[in-house]
Amino acid sequence: MLVAEKTTELIIGAAVKVHRELGPGLLESVYEVCLAHEIAKSGLKVQKQIDVPIRYDDCELDCGFRIDLLIDDEVIVELKAVEKVLPVHEAQLMTYLKLANKRVGLLINFNVVKLTNGITRRVI
Numbered sequence: 001m002l003v004a005e006k007t008t009e010l011i012i013g014a015a016v017k018v019h020r021e022l023g024p025g026l027l028e029s030v031y032e033v034c035l036a037h038e039i040a041k042s043g044l045k046v047q048k049q050i051d052v053p054i055r056y057d058d059c060e061l062d063c064g065f066r067i068d069l070l071i072d073d074e075v076i077v078e079l080k081a082v083e084k085v086l087p088v089h090e091a092q093l094m095t096y097l098k099l100a101n102k103r104v105g106l107l108i109n110f111n112v113v114k115l116t117n118g119i120t121r122r123v124i
Contacts, residue, residue, distance in 0.1 A: 014038035019115040076105040
């Protein structure tokens, strides 16, 4: 688990840097591209918009679920640019963790004055 902690520290540091540069008020897609770039600069492997199928009735079905960022194949990052993070957003992260069989996730809302107020870390 120590590896995931170090990875989340690097991700959060990168997110803070992006937020300082851009501030709140942009589209989620802008933050995604910039954050992916910043994380990649730190040497971590970044995958964007990863399909997450659901297993039902012994079939793997595409439901349109997509992980915003998957870092080093271990940390899911779900990005938001919303006025307020709702329980459904946290449930979305938890669902992605379960479906992708990952243990650590970050929910990052860039539409806040201070980014640390917009970060939620979940471990299952």
